[in-house]
Amino acid sequence: xxxxxxxxxxxxxxxxxxxxxxxxxxxxxxxxxxxxxxxxxxxxxxxxxxxxxxxxxxxxxxxxxxxxxxxxxxxxxxxxxxxxxxxxxxxxxxxxxxxxxxxxxxxxxxxxxxxxxxxxxxxxxxxxxxxxxxxxxxxxxxxxx
Amino acid sequence: xxxxxxxxxxxxxxxxxxxxxxxxxxxxxxxxxxxxxxxxxxxxxxxxxxxxxxxxxxxxxxxxxxxxxxxxxxxxxxxxxxxxxxxxxxxxxxxxxxxxxxxxxxxxxxxxxxxxxxxxxxxxxxxxxxxxxxxxxxxxxxxxxxxxxxxxxxxxxxxxxxxxxxxxxxxxxxxxxxxxxxxxxxxxxxxxxxxxxxxxxxxxxxxxxxxxxxxxxxxxxxxxxxxxxxxxxxxxxxxxxxxxxxxxxxxxxxxxxxxxxxxxxxxxxxxxxxxxxxxxxxxxxxxxxxxxxxxxxxxxxxxxxxxxxxxxxxxxxxxxxxxxxxxxxxxxxxxxxxxxxxxxxxxxxxxxxxxxxxxxxxxxxxxxxxxxxxxxxxxxxxxxxxxxxxxxxxxxxxxxxxxxxxxxxxxxxxxxxxxxxxxxxxxxxxxxxxxxxxxxxxxxxxxxxxxxxxxxxxxxxxxxxxxxxxxxxxxxxxxxxxxxxxxxxxxxxxxxxxxxxxxxxxxxxxxxxxxxxxxxxxxxxxxxxxxxxxxxxxxxxxxxxxxxxxxxxxxxxxxxxxxxxxxxxxxxxxxxxxxxxxxxxxxxxxxxxxxxxxxxxxxxxxxxxxxxxxxxxxxxxxxxxxxxxxxxxxxxxxxxxxxxxxxxxxxxxxxxxxxxxxxx
Numbered sequence: 120x121x122x123x124x125x126x127x128x129x130x131x132x133x134x135x136x137x138x139x140x141x142x143x144x145x146x147x148x149x150x151x152x153x154x155x156x157x158x159x160x161x162x163x164x165x166x167x168x169x170x171x172x173x174x175x176x177x178x179x180x181x182x183x184x185x186x187x188x189x190x191x192x193x194x195x196x197x198x199x200x201x202x203x204x205x206x207x208x209x210x211x212x213x214x215x216x217x218x219x220x221x222x223x224x225x226x227x228x229x230x231x232x233x234x235x236x237x238x239x240x241x242x243x244x245x246x247x248x249x250x251x252x253x254x255x256x257x258x259x260x261x262x263x264x
Numbered sequence: 265x266x267x268x269x270x271x272x273x274x275x276x277x278x279x280x281x282x283x284x285x286x287x288x289x290x291x292x293x294x295x296x297x298x299x300x301x302x303x304x305x306x307x308x309x310x311x312x313x314x315x316x317x318x319x320x321x322x323x324x325x326x327x328x329x330x331x332x333x334x335x336x337x338x339x340x341x342x343x344x345x346x347x348x349x350x351x352x353x354x355x356x357x358x359x360x361x362x363x364x365x366x367x368x369x370x371x372x373x374x375x376x377x378x379x380x381x382x383x384x385x386x387x388x389x390x391x392x393x394x395x396x397x398x399x400x401x402x403x404x405x406x407x408x409x410x411x412x413x414x415x416x417x418x419x420x421x422x423x424x425x426x427x428x429x430x431x432x433x434x435x436x437x438x439x440x441x442x443x444x445x446x447x448x449x450x451x452x453x454x455x456x457x458x459x460x461x462x463x464x465x466x467x468x469x470x471x472x473x474x475x476x477x478x479x480x481x482x483x484x485x486x487x488x489x490x491x492x493x494x495x496x497x498x499x500x501x502x503x504x505x506x507x508x509x510x511x512x513x514x515x516x517x518x519x520x521x522x523x524x525x526x527x528x529x530x531x532x533x534x535x536x537x538x539x540x541x542x543x544x545x546x547x548x549x550x551x552x553x554x555x556x557x558x559x560x561x562x563x564x565x566x567x568x569x570x571x572x573x574x575x576x577x578x579x580x581x582x583x584x585x586x587x588x589x590x591x592x593x594x595x596x597x598x599x600x601x602x603x604x605x606x607x608x609x610x611x612x613x614x615x616x617x618x619x620x621x622x623x624x625x626x627x628x629x630x631x632x633x634x635x636x637x638x639x640x641x642x643x644x645x646x647x648x649x650x651x652x653x654x655x656x657x658x659x660x661x662x663x664x665x666x667x668x669x670x671x672x673x674x675x676x677x678x679x680x681x682x683x684x685x686x687x688x689x690x691x692x693x694x695x696x697x698x699x700x701x702x703x704x705x706x707x708x709x710x711x712x713x714x715x716x717x718x719x720x721x722x723x724x725x726x727x728x729x730x731x732x733x734x735x736x737x738x739x740x741x742x743x744x745x746x747x748x749x750x751x752x753x754x755x756x757x758x759x760x761x762x763x764x765x766x767x768x769x770x771x772x773x774x775x776x777x778x779x780x781x782x783x784x785x786x787x788x789x790x791x792x793x794x795x796x797x798x799x800x801x802x803x804x805x806x807x808x809x810x811x812x813x814x815x816x817x818x819x820x821x822x823x824x825x826x827x828x829x830x831x832x833x834x835x836x837x838x839x840x841x842x843x844x845x846x847x848x849x850x851x852x853x854x855x856x857x858x859x860x861x862x863x864x865x866x867x868x869x870x871x872x873x874x875x876x877x878x879x880x881x882x883x884x885x886x887x888x889x890x891x892x893x894x895x896x897x898x899x900x901x902x903x904x905x906x907x908x909x910x911x912x913x914x915x916x917x918x919x920x921x922x923x924x925x926x927x928x
Contacts, residue, residue, distance in 0.1 A: 176897070
């Protein structure tokens with residue numbers, strides 16, 4: 120066994136690409152439920168959901184990352200993520216498995232602050248043939264879209 | 265050890281609070297020996313506690329305090345302002361030490377050398393001046409008369425005083441520890457008024473095998489004997505009843521001496537009962553239950569869930585007509601209300617917790633400013649929610665500082681104005697319906713509205729034209745604008761550009777309101793209104809298209825219908841006449857980004873208020889009144905305007921709670 124450090128990532132899909140979040144930042148994965156619109160909020164904030172008695176804001180990850188909008192369907196999931204005291208739901212196209220990725224297999228992303236997706240990515244992980252864009256949970260919570 | 269840390273912190277804080285109160289009392293009455301005794305006891309307890317926890321710096325400091333206080337109660341040291349200041353400094357240091365322990369779980373590495381030096385100087389100075397001070401009797405004499413005095417009073421109350429001589433067994437390993445056990449045992453049964461050698465010496469093992477104590481107790485000799493004999497390593501116990509000095513004196517022939525003592529004693533007894541009264545006031549420790557706030561929150565959540573279920577059942581009852589169902593709901597409603605009240609009460613704490621730091625603060629500030637200020641506090645027992653307690657402290661401190669710095673004048677100035685030399689600062693708290701009102705008033709210079717006007721024009725907050733017609737009430741609002749401060753000079757105490765706007769924001773963040781009244785040369789009064797609890801409120805649910813919003817009942821005045829013809833508009837702002845006043849109209853649908861529907865002939869409207877100001881909110885429909893649980897929107901959504909939180913309705917949907925303060 121190589122003595123590399125492995126970390127677990129919750130992976131999900133947006134369009135054709137795979138994305139991942141460190142498992143420490145993920146509380147649960149939920150099916151979409153009715154949201155309440157928040158007036159005058161940025162367009163990427165869809166609204167509030169009732170998550171077992173707690174009120175959680177939900178972000179449309181596609182809009183946040185500057186991608187085309189997509190209707191919520193049967194595969195759509197809400198990933199409940201936590202960063203410090205903030206708890207936010209992220210709507211994704213579909214959720215996939217939890218993957219172990221070697222630290223060695225994670226490349227630094229190119230830097231480009233003008234590109235919403237690249238700006239939110241902290242690394243690009245390789246697992247076999249697959250590329251997984253690892254999201255920076257802190258950046259995801261920035262309000263400017 | 266860590267399991268005791270919480271206990272240590274809780275208790276230290278209680279003792280420190282006590283110390284603070286006593287010091288403040290003592291400052292007013294430096295001759296009050298029972299206060300000194302009390303202070304000594306507190307210092308001693310703190311020393312013991314910190315020693316046990318291994319906080320040696322704290323133990324050292326309290327030990328030195330003890331030495332000074334011991335000197336004072338033995339009349340070796342005369343208590344003066346300087347010593348009180350040093351004692352206050354000790355208190356501050358101890359307070360800081362405990363705060364550091366709270367945050368870091370360990371003691372700060374600072375042995376307070378300077379402070380300890382000061383204390384040693386005082387304690388040492390007392391010793392040298394002992395012989396030169398002709399007024400004081402020799403130590404033992406005074407002590408005797410004092411002790412005898414106490415004994416006599418105890419006997420008057422039907423208590424017994426025993427002289428207990430204890431000899432430890434020669435093979436005793438830890439003499440001081442053993443002695444400590446004995447002292448503790450006796451302390452539990454009565455009061456130890458005298459010990460030979462002194463308690464410090466006993467603790468430092470500065471005794472052979474014997475020591476003696478005088479104990480005042482209601483217990484019988486035999487009980488004492490039994491208790492003491494149960495302690496191991498005690499070789500021999502001798503207990504004899506002490507007769508009071510008076511009785512003894514009568515038996516003695518030396519009448520002259522006796523008389524003089526007796527007269528002196530009578531005086532002292534009178535003074536002492538007086539002191540006792542004062543003391544009992546200071547030391548009235550309320551019985552408290554320490555409850556982990558997490559557990560309380562859990563209980564609160566349970567109550568919240570019950571209320572949600574109740575609301576859901578109410579929804580159900582609309583569809584099925586069963587009478588049983590209705591009854592069940594009624595009783596459930598009763599239970600939830602009761603449970604809610606019970607839980608609320610557990611969460612309630614007297615506002616004293618915030619107020620009790622103010623006497624010290626006012627003392628320090630008035631000294632610093634060379635002003636004379638008397639602080640009056642009323643309604644310290646008024647209870648508010650724990651969360652409110654944490655939030656309200658800073659705004660109050662700010663207002664008090666303002667009052668002292670800008671409000672109350674210097675003594676000479678006050679005399680010139682025909683006021684009393686001493687300024688009055690009054691803090692008052694009382695419950696008012698679902699709110700708690702806190703008033704902070706002073707009899708100082710009041711607000712110079714002309715100056716405010718000038719400043720507002722300078723700062724561009726109002727135009728000169730506006731200034732001509734502006735009323736004092738409107739100017740008051742300008743005072744709460746960010747960056748406004750009329751003080752000409754920036755002082756240490758206030759006026760650093762952070763003004764009343766911060767206070768206002770803080771109070772509004774807990775759904776409170778603040779109002780100001782001021783009269784030139786008469787004084788200023790701030791009235792703060794805060795809700796009793798922040799967790800559950802009554803709301804009116806309203807419809808806007810297919811969305812449901814909640815408006816807190818506390819800010820609703822009434823529900824009216826507004827005819828289209830009655831709506832006027834000035835500069836895009838729609839207004840209407842309501843009870844002889846023009847008030848602005850807010851089209852909620854438009855504000856919520858829903859776009860105005862075609863104009864109707866008649867609207868349903870809710871009249872809301874924020875303080876004195878009113879506004880009319882136009883809505884589509886009313887649903888009804890409901891008790892709801894407030895869920896915070898969280899930090900992530902903190903930039904969202906117009907909402908103070910959200911709630912979960914009976915059907916599980918989330919609904920937003922309108923923040924009326926931001927609409928009016």
